[in-house]
Amino acid sequence: MLDIRLLREQPDFVKERLALVGCPAAQVDAVLELDRKRRALIAEVESMRAERRQASKRIGRMQPGPEQEAAKEEVRALGERLAAREKELAEVEEAFEAAMLELPNLPHERVPPGPDESANVVVRTEGEQRTFDFEPRPHWELGEEPGIIDFERGVKISGTRFYVLRGDGARLQRALITFMLDLHTREHGYTEVYPPAMVRGHCLVGTGNLPKFGDNLYRDAEEDFWFIPTAEVPVTNLYREEVLDADRLPIKHVAYTPCFRREKMSAGRDVRGIKRGHQFDKVELVKFVHPDTSDRELESLIADAEDVARRLEIPYRIVQMCTGDLS
Numbered sequence: 001m002l003d004i005r006l007l008r009e010q011p012d013f014v015k016e017r018l019a020l021v022g023c024p025a026a027q028v029d030a031v032l033e034l035d036r037k038r039r040a041l042i043a044e045v046e047s048m049r050a051e052r053r054q055a056s057k058r059i060g061r062m063q064p065g066p067e068q069e070a071a072k073e074e075v076r077a078l079g080e081r082l083a084a085r086e087k088e089l090a091e092v093e094e095a096f097e098a099a100m101l102e103l104p105n106l107p108h109e110r111v112p113p114g115p116d117e118s119a120n121v122v123v124r125t126e127g128e129q130r131t132f133d134f135e136p137r138p139h140w141e142l143g144e145e146p147g148i149i150d151f152e153r154g155v156k157i158s159g160t161r162f163y164v165l166r167g168d169g170a171r172l173q174r175a176l177i178t179f180m181l182d183l184h185t186r187e188h189g190y191t192e193v194y195p196p197a198m199v200r201g202h203c204l205v206g207t208g209n210l211p212k213f214g215d216n217l218y219r220d221a222e223e224d225f226w227f228i229p230t231a232e233v234p235v236t237n238l239y240r241e242e243v244l245d246a247d248r249l250p251i252k253h254v255a256y257t258p259c260f261r262r263e264k265m266s267a268g269r270d271v272r273g274i275k276r277g278h279q280f281d282k283v284e285l286v287k288f289v290h291p292d293t294s295d296r297e298l299e300s301l302i303a304d305a306e307d308v309a310r311r312l313e314i315p316y317r318i319v320q321m322c323t324g325d326l327s
Contacts, residue, residue: 001100004035017106020113020323031103034096041089048082101211107323114322121322126306127315140273143169149274161263161277173281177256180283180308188304190254190285195234197258198225203237216262218278227260231284239288250297251288256281 007014011032015025055075062068112121143149148169154162165173184190201224204210209217209229218227228234235255244251263276274280285304289297302318309316 002103002105004031004100007032008035014106018104020107020111021104021326022324023104027099027103031096031099034092034099038089038092038096041085041092045082045085045089048078048085052078052082098211101205104327105208107326111326112320112322113324115324117321117325119322120325121320123318123320125315125317126310127313129315138273143273148172151273158278162279163274163277177281177283181254181256183308183311184254184283184285184304188252188307190252190304193235193238193253193255195231195238195255195257197228197234197260199228199234199237200224201226203233203240206240207233207236209233218260218262228257229261230259231255231257231282232286235284235286244288246290249288249290250293253286254283255286256283258282 002014007028011028015028018028019025052075055071055078059068059071059075062071112119114120140149140151144151146168148165148167150164150166154164157164181192185192198220201210204217204226213229217229219225234257235253238253239251258279259282260279263278285301287297287301306316306318
């Protein structure tokens with residue numbers, strides 16, 4: 001969440017930067033108006049509370065009689081007005097909080113401007129792109145023939161966008177997960193964690209998944225439990241509401257978890273095979289670092305992730321996303 005002080009002090013700067021990620025200036029103005037109204041109500045409520053306290057003290061010093069009863073009546077009326085203002089303040093604060101959560105983060109100054117993924121920049125390409133003297137077949141055909149991917153039974157059990165890995169397919173997935181965890185813990189200095197696959201809603205707010213991507217998440221129908229879309233959510237929240245000693249930084253975690261997404265935003269994209277399934281496994285890298293070293297630590301994290309592709313001899317690209325593709 002952005003610091004409201006930045007919006008108050010540099011509204012034009014915030015509007016300029018957020019325009020790059022498709023956030024209209026009117027959205028910033030709406031937040032500032034709610035902030036103005038909220039602060040005015042806070043001042044009014046605090047003034048009325050102080051007035052009520054002073055009036056109650058005066059009544060305590062008065063002699064019983066008509067004058068005291070009249071003062072009590074004034075305090076009761078003041079209390080009713082105060083209750084109405086407190087209710088209004090609670091509603092405005094709720095609206096303000098929701099509006100603040102809808103504002104995107106400011107894009108880093110090094111992020112290239114662009115309307116969508118077509119403006120993303122390929123920083124570099126590693127490895128040789130494989131060529132074949134035959135027409136390559138898609139994985140959903142190659143996986144079914146030897147029986148390592150069973151789409152039919154996956155759909156029978158759970159519906160579309162589910163599959164069953166069998167035999168060597170299941171072994172391969174397990175082996176890749178173990179390979180990545182061992183590589184990052186033994187050679188890259190990460191500590192492995194195995195977090196819950198369900199979290200409370202406030203954890204998803206902290207990672208920016210809620211409220212914006214709420215319709216792409218699965219949740220318990222009765223309790224405040226949400227299935228994680230990525231291990232980033234529980235791992236990032238490990239130290240929530242804690243103050244970390246700078247001497248402990250960086251803290252480097254790697255985590256394997258199952259992940260769950262409704263994939264409502266993938267309409268019109270290639271969804272065949274095992275891509276964009278509602279359930280998938282993922283190995284995630286998360287670092288907690290000092291702000292002064294964040295750029296360097298990011299480059300190091302990217303290098304650690306690249307090492308996986310290099311060792312598996314998988315050609316890959318490093319792509320700098322443009323502003324329009326960040327959200």
